[in-house]
Amino acid sequence: MxxxxxxxxxxxxxxxxxxxxxxxHPVHAALSLVLTLFGVAVLFVSQEAHFLAAVQVIVYAxxxxxxxxxxxxxLGVDRVENLRTEPLTAQRPLAIITCLGLVGxxxxxxxxxxxxxxxxxxxxxxPDLQNGPDANTVxxxxxxxxxxxxxxxxxxxxxxxxxxxxxxxxxxTKSSTGSQTK
Amino acid sequence: MISLTLVPTAxxxxxxxxxxxxxxxxxxxxxxxPLVMFMCIExxxxxxxxxxxxxxxxxxxxxxxxxxxxVMVVAAAEVVVGLGIIVSIMRNRSALTADDxxxxxG
Numbered sequence: 001m002x003x004x005x006x007x008x009x010x011x012x013x014x015x016x017x018x019x020x021x022x023x024x025h026p027v028h029a030a031l032s033l034v035l036t037l038f039g040v041a042v043l044f045v046s047q048e049a050h051f052l053a054a055v056q057v058i059v060y061a062x063x064x065x066x067x068x069x070x071x072x073x074x075l076g077v078d079r080v081e082n083l084r085t086e087p088l089t090a091q092r093p094l095a096i097i098t099c100l101g102l103v104g105x106x107x108x109x110x111x112x113x114x115x116x117x118x119x120x121x122x123x124x125x126x127p128d129l130q131n132g133p134d135a136n137t138v139x140x141x142x143x144x145x146x147x148x149x150x151x152x153x154x155x156x157x158x159x160x161x162x163x164x165x166x167x168x169x170x171x172x173t174k175s176s177t178g179s180q181t182k
Numbered sequence: 183m184i185s186l187t188l189v190p191t192a193x194x195x196x197x198x199x200x201x202x203x204x205x206x207x208x209x210x211x212x213x214x215x216p217l218v219m220f221m222c223i224e225x226x227x228x229x230x231x232x233x234x235x236x237x238x239x240x241x242x243x244x245x246x247x248x249x250x251x252x253v254m255v256v257a258a259a260e261v262v263v264g265l266g267i268i269v270s271i272m273r274n275r276s277a278l279t280a281d282d283x284x285x286x287x288g
Contacts, residue, residue, distance in 0.1 A: 002189060002190055003188040003189060003190055006190040006194060006195075010198050013198065013202055014198075014201065014202070014205070017202055017205040017206065017225050018205065020205075020209060020218065020221050020222060020225060021205060021208060021209035021212070021213060021218075021222065026215055026217050026218055029217075029218050029221055030217075030221065033221045033224060033225070036202075036225060036228065037224075037228065040228045040231065040232055043195065043198075043232060043235075044232075044235055047195070047235050047236060047238075047239045048239055049235045049238070049239075049247050049250070051247075052231075052235065052247055052250050052251065052254075055251070055254060056231075056254070059254055059258060060224070060228075060254070063258065064224065064257070064258060064261050067261060067262070067265060068217060068220070068221065068261075068265070071217065071265045071268065071269060072217060074269060075217075075268075075269065075272050086212075087281060091211070091212065092212055094211075095208055095211035095212050096208070098207070098208075098211065099204040099205070099207050099208040099211070100204075102200075102203070102204045102207060103200060103201060103204045106197075106200035106203070106204070107197055107200055110193055110196045110197055110200065111193065111197075114191075114192070114193045114196075117192065117237070117240050117241065120241055120242075120243065122242075122243070122244075123242050123244075124238065124239065124242055124243070124244050124247075136247075139244050140244065140247055140248060140251065143244050143245065143247075143248045144248055144251065147245075147248075148248055148252075151252060155252060155255050155256075158255070158256065158259050159255070159258075159259055161259075162258075162259035162260075162262045162263050163262070165263055165266070166262050166263055166265075166266035169263070169266040169267055169269075169270045170266045170269050170270050
């Protein structure tokens with residue numbers, strides 16, 4: 001059963017990823033990205049990371065892709081990239097060689113190092129009758145709000161900086177002829 | 183490694199994440215549209231998240247899932263700032279490729 005789920009989710013992930021890089025239209029690329037993100041969410045569920053799967057769907061598929069689509073609409077949807085012509089002739093073969101080499105190195109490292117993986121943590125609680133249905137969320141919350149609470153607070157500062165910076169970047173000044181920066 | 187009963191082990195998830203990361207790298211290298219390049223960066227971030235979750239289950243450690251949470255927050259902030267930069271650059275331009283950004287003049 002888990003094998004079937006893995007194969008289906010892997011096909012979703014890889015089809016969506018290939019769709020992102022081969023579709024000419026940016027809207028189609030964004031919708032392919034949604035497919036990949038849902039596939040990753042399914043893989044999260046099959047690996048007992050239930051809260052992260054929910055966050056993946058809400059934040060990535062719900063917020064980030066909508067932001068992408070919003071910016072595509074803002075900048076004009078009819079700008080289709082021409083994938084046939086390549087200004088730098090050597091770039092595409094070099095990129096293929098680089099990525100195949102990257103896959104080879106990573107897979108070799110994974111297969112070579114798969115023997116040294118052994119349990120060292122204190123365990124992930126699975127939702128059952130003893131732990132309750134929200135065991136994963138509770139355990140993740142205990143980890144975030146006790147051990148990593150400083151990082152969590154710094155994260156809030158990061159989000160505030162991101163929001164203020166984006167407002168400053170995209171703001172239109174009143175004399176918006178030419179130089180917008182000041 | 184690959185057992186005969188066909189239960190996907192952590193190795194399978196890690197290999198899938200490696201392939202996804204490489205596809206994202208390829209997209210960043212060959213695509214010219216900065217929005218699509220951002221989407222490929224999201225693909226790479228998701229591959230790393232998948233690696234973290236797979237290793238969290240393999241090592242039986244919740245800290246792997248905690249760091250995925252933080253990666254998601256930082257990715258959201260990164261997308262917001264990056265798209266803001268793209269909008270502020272592209273507002274006065276007609277073309278939408280990374281080649282047109284060769285000069286730094288705003």
